[in-house]
Amino acid sequence: MIAALRLYATQVVLANRMALADRANFALQAGGMFINNAFMLVLWGLFFAGFKSVGGWRQGDMALLMGITMTVVGVSGVAFGGYRDMAATILRGELDALLTQPKGLMGRLLARECLATAWGDLIGGPLLLAGFARLSWGEAPLVVAGIAGGTVVYVSAGVCFASLAFWASGARSFARDLTDFTLVFSTYPGSIYRGAVKAIAFSILPAGFVVMAPVRMVRDASVETAAMVAGAAVLYAALAMALFHLGLSRYRRGASVAG
Amino acid sequence: MSFAVTAAQLSKSYRYSRRGRGWRAAFSSEQVTIEAVAGVDFQIAPGERVAIIGPNGAGKSTTLKMLSGILQPSSGAATVLGLVPWRQRKALAYRIGVVFGQRSQLWGELPARDSFDLLRHVYDQDARVFARRLGEMSERFALGELLDQPVHRMSLGQRMRCEITASLLHGPELLFLDEPTIGLDVTAKAAIRDFIREHARDHGLTVLLTSHDTRDIELVCDRVIVVNQGRIVVDQPTDQLRRRFLGRKIITFQSAGAAVSLDLPGVTRRAGAAHATVLEVDTRVVRVEQVIAAAMADGGIEDVTIEDPPMEEVIHDIYAAAR
Known part of the structure; x- marks a missing residue:
C-alpha cells in the first residue's frame, strides 16, 4: 500500500513538472482560470446586490457551492488529471505499454497528467471558501470531507464517461462533454433543479453528489447528509472501477475499437 | 529442456462489422471474422534471439501482444518464462521488457532520467541496483547528456536508445521488441542492433523481435520465424535463411547522362526511373564494392544508394519456396 502511494505521488509530481515545463503556457492557463472564476464571482456578487436569494440560496451559500466546486475541480485536475484525456488514451492504444508493466492501470492513468487550469481552481476555491462562504472553524472538517467526497464522485464520473471509449470511437469528445455538463450543473444552486433534471443531476451527471450534497452536509451536518456524501463516493468509485x-477486459480480448 | 517461450496452436481472431454500400447499409451490417494469428506453434530456448517477420497484417504484433500478456488469445496455449501471459500478466511483467517502436513509455516533456526513476517505483527496484544498471547502460549506450534532456527534444534514434534502456532497467530475462528500428537512420539502427545483440549475449537475455528490416534479423537474431496470414511459413536459423533469401542488395546509380552499362555475373538490371539504373546484386556471386567500382569506372555517376530488398520481396521469395 505504501509502495503504491509512493508510486502515485511520484507520478503526480512528474505530471506537475510536465505541466510546468512550459511556464508561460502554465501561467496563462492557471491565471486564465483564476480570472474566469473571479469574473463568475463578480457576476454572482452583482446578482446578490439586487436579489437576496435564489431558490433559498444566499450569497454565502453560493460562495460555499462555488468554492467547493472549484476546489473539487482543482484537486481532480492536479492529482487525478488523467481522467480528462482518459478516453483519448484508450483510443490511441496507449494502454498496451501500461499493460506490460506490473502495476494497476487506474492509478497509472489518473496520475499521468496534471491540468494547468486546475491550479487556477485550486488556488481560487479555498480563497473563496475562506473569504466569502461564512464558515466557522468547526465546519472546516466538514468542508474538507465534502471536497474529498465530491472529488471522488467527479473523478469517478469522468472515468465512467472515458470508459465508453472501450465501446465507441466517438467517446473522446462525448466523455469530455459529459464531464463539462456535470461541471456546469455543479455551478448553480441545487434547489432550482426539479423533476427529470434533478434526477439527471443525481445520477448520470452527478453534480448533486459532486457539490450539492457536500454543501448540504456543511450547512446541515447530520448522519444522513454525511452518509449521502460517503455513500455516493463509494458507489461511484465502485461503478467507475467496474465499468473500466x-x-x-473487452480491450484485452481484442474486441475493443481501440488499439 | 525448459523453454523461455512456448506457443501451441496459439490463435487470435477479431470480429468487426462490415457495412455494404447504399443507404440500407447504414442500418445493417455483416459480422466478419479475421484470423490474425491462426494456430502458431513454436518454442524459444532461454538466451535465444528470435525474429518474427512477415508483411503488414501477418500477425506479428498480435503474437507479441499475446505473449506479453496484453491480449487474450481466441484459442491455443502459451507460456512465457513458465507463466501464462494473459492470466499472470503482473507476475510476468516483472520478468519481461517490452519496447514498441511506435509507442513510448517515456514522459515526453521531461528528461529521460525522470521516466527511469518512475520505472524504478513501477518495478519495485532497489535504488542502488537500479542506479548501477542505469550507469552501465548509460555508458554502453552513450546516453550521457541525453539523460537530462527532455524526451521530446531527442531525435528518434536517441529516443529509441532511451526506450530500450527503460525496458531493461529492471533486469528482465526476456525482451520483446516490436519494430525497434522503424523510422531510424542507418547509424541509429546500427547502434540499436549492436546494443541489443551485445546486451543479450552478455546477460543471457532471450529476445523476440518483430521487424520489417532484414538487417535487424541478420545482425541481431540467430533464428527467424516467417509468418504470413497468421501462419508460420518458415522457422529456421538465420544463417540458413541468409544463404537462401537474404543474399541480395539493390544498388541504384543516379547519372546525368546515359544509363550505367554493366555486364557482371550475379548482377541483373531492374526497371528504374529516368537517369537511374537499378541493379539487383547477388552478393554470393559478386561483392557490392566490385559492382560500384565497375560502375564508377564507366563514369558519369552522380549518386549511389545501396538497399536491402523490400521485406515484401523477401517474404514473397520465402513463401514461394515454401510452396
Whole structure:
C-alpha cells in the first residue's frame, strides 16, 4: 500500500513538472482560470446586490457551492488529471505499454497528467471558501470531507464517461462533454433543479453528489447528509472501477475499437 | 529442456462489422471474422534471439501482444518464462521488457532520467541496483547528456536508445521488441542492433523481435520465424535463411547522362526511373564494392544508394519456396 502511494505521488509530481515545463503556457492557463472564476464571482456578487436569494440560496451559500466546486475541480485536475484525456488514451492504444508493466492501470492513468487550469481552481476555491462562504472553524472538517467526497464522485464520473471509449470511437469528445455538463450543473444552486433534471443531476451527471450534497452536509451536518456524501463516493468509485475493468477486459480480448 | 517461450496452436481472431454500400447499409451490417494469428506453434530456448517477420497484417504484433500478456488469445496455449501471459500478466511483467517502436513509455516533456526513476517505483527496484544498471547502460549506450534532456527534444534514434534502456532497467530475462528500428537512420539502427545483440549475449537475455528490416534479423537474431496470414511459413536459423533469401542488395546509380552499362555475373538490371539504373546484386556471386567500382569506372555517376530488398520481396521469395 505504501509502495503504491509512493508510486502515485511520484507520478503526480512528474505530471506537475510536465505541466510546468512550459511556464508561460502554465501561467496563462492557471491565471486564465483564476480570472474566469473571479469574473463568475463578480457576476454572482452583482446578482446578490439586487436579489437576496435564489431558490433559498444566499450569497454565502453560493460562495460555499462555488468554492467547493472549484476546489473539487482543482484537486481532480492536479492529482487525478488523467481522467480528462482518459478516453483519448484508450483510443490511441496507449494502454498496451501500461499493460506490460506490473502495476494497476487506474492509478497509472489518473496520475499521468496534471491540468494547468486546475491550479487556477485550486488556488481560487479555498480563497473563496475562506473569504466569502461564512464558515466557522468547526465546519472546516466538514468542508474538507465534502471536497474529498465530491472529488471522488467527479473523478469517478469522468472515468465512467472515458470508459465508453472501450465501446465507441466517438467517446473522446462525448466523455469530455459529459464531464463539462456535470461541471456546469455543479455551478448553480441545487434547489432550482426539479423533476427529470434533478434526477439527471443525481445520477448520470452527478453534480448533486459532486457539490450539492457536500454543501448540504456543511450547512446541515447530520448522519444522513454525511452518509449521502460517503455513500455516493463509494458507489461511484465502485461503478467507475467496474465499468473500466469491464471495458479493459473487452480491450484485452481484442474486441475493443481501440488499439 | 525448459523453454523461455512456448506457443501451441496459439490463435487470435477479431470480429468487426462490415457495412455494404447504399443507404440500407447504414442500418445493417455483416459480422466478419479475421484470423490474425491462426494456430502458431513454436518454442524459444532461454538466451535465444528470435525474429518474427512477415508483411503488414501477418500477425506479428498480435503474437507479441499475446505473449506479453496484453491480449487474450481466441484459442491455443502459451507460456512465457513458465507463466501464462494473459492470466499472470503482473507476475510476468516483472520478468519481461517490452519496447514498441511506435509507442513510448517515456514522459515526453521531461528528461529521460525522470521516466527511469518512475520505472524504478513501477518495478519495485532497489535504488542502488537500479542506479548501477542505469550507469552501465548509460555508458554502453552513450546516453550521457541525453539523460537530462527532455524526451521530446531527442531525435528518434536517441529516443529509441532511451526506450530500450527503460525496458531493461529492471533486469528482465526476456525482451520483446516490436519494430525497434522503424523510422531510424542507418547509424541509429546500427547502434540499436549492436546494443541489443551485445546486451543479450552478455546477460543471457532471450529476445523476440518483430521487424520489417532484414538487417535487424541478420545482425541481431540467430533464428527467424516467417509468418504470413497468421501462419508460420518458415522457422529456421538465420544463417540458413541468409544463404537462401537474404543474399541480395539493390544498388541504384543516379547519372546525368546515359544509363550505367554493366555486364557482371550475379548482377541483373531492374526497371528504374529516368537517369537511374537499378541493379539487383547477388552478393554470393559478386561483392557490392566490385559492382560500384565497375560502375564508377564507366563514369558519369552522380549518386549511389545501396538497399536491402523490400521485406515484401523477401517474404514473397520465402513463401514461394515454401510452396
